[in-house]
Amino acid sequence: MLTIENLHASVADKPILKGISLSLNPGEVHAIMGPNGSGKSTLSYVLGGRPGYEVTEGSVTLDERDLLGMGADERAAAGLFLGFQYPVEIPGVSNVQFLRTALNAQRRARGEPEMSAGDFLRLAREQADALGISMEMMKRNVNVGFSGGEKKRNEMVQMGIIDPRLAVLDETDSGLDIDALRVVAEGINRIMRKPDKAVLLITHYQRLLDLVVPDFVHVLAEGRIVRSGGPELAHQLEREGYSEIAA
Template identity: 70%
Template sequence: MLEIKNLHASIHDEPILKGLDLSINAGEVHAIMGPNGAGKSTLGHVLAGREGYDATEGSVTLDDRDLLKMDTAERASAGLFLGFQYPVEIPGVSNIQFLRAAYNAQRKARGEEELDAMAFLKHVRQHLDTVGMDKDMLHRGVNEGFSGGEKKRNEILQMLVLGPRMIILDETDSGLDIDALKTVAQGINTMRGPERAILLITHYQRLLDYVEPDRVHVLAEGRISKSGGPDLARELEAHGYAGIENSAA
């Protein structure tokens, strides 16, 4: 589903990714771990097409389509979703307005009929219990006044509502207490299935205790330096990144 070959990328002409290769098949959950500054968040932003994050070499395909030639909206319509490490607030725009605009924009891009307000509200409400959100939060500004845990649950709600094919979650577990972590993990596990793939970017093993990945990759010095099964995450939790960083240098 997602195929990355020899990806090089920079931020404001500063090289960050330096020949990254990664392949994720439909139905798989992969996790990327690594030290600060290794390029984990950069990878997510490059794949999503964020301005200022420039792919300078290599290729990325999603369902055999050239992802790097698409703008950000086209990537979203193609089924790519990025959950942010630090979700932003959008005062004056309610959650329900934001979600409906995003959902219908994607349906329109795919040539599908847009949902009216009542049909869309019904669609959203079926996911609220999964993320532990009250329906009143739908009418608040996007992330406005939300706690850290509420912002992360709101990201998962967006994911559930939009139903993307390729999900990238950038340190969604960051700053969560154990209850919020379990709720977020439940939402992620709800999306597991043969029709989509999930990439978890994380520092810690604890999310992977609830969302077991098929593969774990270590990103160091701008490229994948080691890959393995779920036991690799536990090894990193116990021993850290020092040896792997040295081998990647």
């Protein structure tokens, strides 16, 4: 599904990614772990198409299509969802308005009919109920006045409505208490644990991986993947830290 080959990228002329190669197949969850400054968020931003991140070498394909040649909106229409470590607030735009506009823009790009207001509200209510978000919150401005946990749950509602093929989740467990972490993990499993979908889960902590058990764990250090393994690698990192493994 996703194939990254020898990916190099820079920010403000500073090299950050220095030759990443990685493949995700449908039905798989891959976790990326690593110390601060290793390039984890840069990788997610490059995949999402954030401006200011320059790819200097390598290739990325999604379902055999050149991902790097697409704009951010085209990547979303192709099935990529990017979850942010710090979801942004959008004053003046309600969740419902934002999500219906986004969903129908993607449906148009794929040649599908737009979803009616009634069908969309039923879908939004179903996804919001599953994540413990009230419809009153869905009518509020996007993330404005939300707690950290509410922002992350709201992002899972967005993912459930958009229904992507590939989710790239950048430290989606950041700032969550135990209960919110469990709700978000259940959302990831419910929405994305399917044979035609895949997840690239970026995290610092093994606790999320007890709830969303990955097929593979990769350690990123100084812009390169220096170690790969199964779920047991996350437990080793929790015990020993990065210094030995990423050396």
